[in-house]
Amino acid sequence: MQVAQYITEQLAQWGVTRIYGVAGDAILPWLDALGKQQQIRYVACRHEAAAAMMASAEAKLTGKPAVCTATSGPGTFQLLNGLADAQTDRAPVVAITGQVETYKLGGEYKQYVPQEDVMRPICRYTTTVTHPQAIGEVLQRAFVTAESQQGVAHLAVCKDVFSRTTGCPLIPELPRQASGLRADRGEVEQAAEWIGRAKRPLMLLGIGARGVADACQRLAEQAGAGVLVSLGAKGVIEESHPLMLGGLGEGGSRAGLDALAAADLLVILGASWFPQEYIPAGLPVVQVDRSIESIHFHPDLFSVTADLEEVLPLWLRRLENKRPDPDWMARVERWHAAFWQETEQAVDAGPDQPVTPEALMHALSRAVDDDAVITLDTGEHTIWFNRAFRAVSQRPLFSGKWRTMGYGLPAAIAAKLNQPQRQVICVTGDGGLQMYMSELMTAVEQETAFLLIVVNNGTLGLEEWKMRQSGLVPFGTRLQNPDFVQWARACGVSARSIRSRDELASALAEVCASDRLTLLDVQCTLPTLTERKREIPFQAQASSVYNERKI
Known part of the structure; x- marks a missing residue:
């Protein structure tokens, strides 16, 4: 042929x-x-x-x-x-x-x-x-x-x-991939001893933990460990769980920083992302990952190179008699309550107030299906999603290390084509959407149905804020946007605009229940300086917490 x-x-x-x-x-x-x-x-x-x-x-x-x-x-x-x-x-x-x-x-x-x-x-x-x-x-x-x-x-x-003829035979199946590395039992046992001795343990879950979510939760409960998650692991454990303390890094929580400052062990499971500037000096770290390339460079780290599917059952059996420290558990529960209240207090504003990105993400978490796929573009809204979206078991899709703008809409199309039975939500900034906005016609042509939320604030918000924080005068960051609603309707897509908080909850409930391709243009305010500081626990803030820990 x-x-x-x-x-x-x-x-x-x-x-x-x-x-x-x-x-x-x-x-x-x-x-x-x-x-x-x-x-x-x-x-x-x-x-x-x-x-x-x-x-x-x-x-x-x-x-x-x-x-x-x-x-x-x-x-x-x-x-x-x-x-x-x-x-x-x-x-x-x-x-x-x-x-x-x-x-x-x-x-x-x-x-x-x-x-x-x-x-x-x-x-x-x-x-x-x-x-x-x-x-x-x-x-x-x-x-x-x-x-x-x-x-x-x-x-x-x-x-x-x-166009030329080949005599190559068709191969019915590809060679079977190896099931994974065999764990070194000595490494597994030594890591278990570290966890067994820890009185104030924390766990950091990454995207590699998605396939072993139940085992991760059981281990946290058995060891009495507070849980931090990367953006890729959001939804691995329901965020209402009393051991959950939020994220780590730019989109993280103050509660997570406080817990790190007091912890005596950090266990990293399936997370290749590791912001070392947020980790206290001298804090021992245990990491499990199947890829040696993902093992972090850290002076106080003990690594186990293996599949989580093999290691976690061994740890659960090895640590079945471990009893969590009651004082530590009480502190973790207080931190969880503080983490939960951070956003609740921030979004408690009058219904006639403008929509903030934080309020949008919090309201979205109340409207979407528990198992929804949420595709995220790259930008400030991603940080707000990490902080304010209260996940159950949703699956975020995003550009993790490359962090390209424009990813959200193409990813939503692919997600809906692959899993048409699941609800798909795309959250994109006005800058990211305009990178590949022509792909909305691809979505129409492929007869996909999902919700496209545009966080419309007329600026490349993260870049503008970073310039201000560095003492620079923002330049080249402001956007002159089209009328996204008219543009979507010209493509044959249902669309509406939201300008105040009193419209937000009902509009999200309506469009999330729809089986049509819909664009929701959410006019968002730029966060105030106070909101910005609450948004990102900067390294300076983290350092002060760690200094308190050393004292």
């Missing part, structure tokens, strides 16, 4: 159900093959970066390799932003791009660039296919690498190769 048909049939056999991309000259033969079959859904995006972000979001949500495509030259370059997000967040994505014809390689031809050189910094594997007999082996290697190494793999296929 032709290489274009071979790639399509092989991907279908490996369980690929959709491909995100933008049409272009160098992939036209493959698009022809995709258009003649029904097993794989081709999602025609408006921008290649958005296509790669959709693939990244799918991979984060499902844990399986997702696929995106683009043409040579500018199409390949525009994939890079979304692929970098996948690579830095360890999401398995396979990018298949077109390349100029084989006889044009190395020449000064239009849209030619050596793609391997471009892709190498953000890929686990990249190669160029110049012969039809090579396609089978390199396609399998790309998928195995993306899945086993949790990152991006890339194939550039020359345009003329797509």
Whole structure:
């Protein structure tokens, strides 16, 4: 069969159900093959970066390799932003791009660039296919690498190769991935001894703890440990639980800082994110992670390189007779009450008052389904979400380490296509939305139904605040926005605007219950200086807490 048909049939056999991309000259033969079959859904995006972000979001949500495509030259370059997000967040994505014809390689031809050189910094594997007999082996290697190494793999296929005949056999199944590392029993036992001796333990959960949420909660209860969560772990344990103390870092809570200042052990489970400036000097740390690359550099750290699925049951049996310190438990419960009240007090304003980002996120947490997928763009609203959204078991999707603006809308499209039965909410800033706002037509075309919330404050808020905090005069941060409601309606999307708090709760309840694609333009005020200080427990504040601890 032709290489274009071979790639399509092989991907279908490996369980690929959709491909995100933008049409272009160098992939036209493959698009022809995709258009003649029904097993794989081709999602025609408006921008290649958005296509790669959709693939990244799918991979984060499902844990399986997702696929995106683009043409040579500018199409390949525009994939890079979304692929970098996948690579830095360890999401398995396979990018298949077109390349100029084989006889044009190395020449000064239009849209030619050596793609391997471009892709190498953000890929686990990249190669160029110049012969039809090579396609089978390199396609399998790309998928195995993306899945086993949790990152991006890339194939550039020359345009003329797509139309040539290959004799490569179709492989029904990929090689089975190893189940994981076997834990070193000595490491596990020594770490358990540390936890057993601790009288004032804390746990920091990351996104890697999502699959073992029940075991993490049982361990916290058994050990008497207060719990902090990264943004990726929000919803792993319900935030109303008396051991929950909120987040850590820019979107964290004062209660978390106070608990860290008093703790005698921090146990990190599945968290590659670790803001060391918030961790008191001399605090012992135990970390468990399956990836040695995620083990933190810290002078007082004991690491266990293994799967949480193996370690946690061993710890639970080993620590079954441990009795939490009652004084510590009483302090944790007081901190939990303080964490819970932080936002409650902050949003207690009159109904005719303007909407603040904090009030919006708090109200949203009361309106959405317990198992909703919430896609977040990058910006100030992400910090407010982390602080003020009271999670039950919702799943946030966001650009974690790459932190690209524009991620929210593409991620929401991918989330709804992959899990149409779940409620999907996108929260984006006005700046982030305008990066890839054309993808709203992709959402319409794909017949997706989700809520798109625009936090509209007319500025790149986080950048403006950081300039002010640094003693700089804000410049280049203010935005002249379109009428988002009119724009959405022009796309055939239901839309409305919210300007005061008395509208907020009822509007959110109504649009969250809808089964239509809806845009909610929320006119938000810029936080005051007092609100800003409450928003971010800055390092200076953290240092004062730690100095008190040393005293």
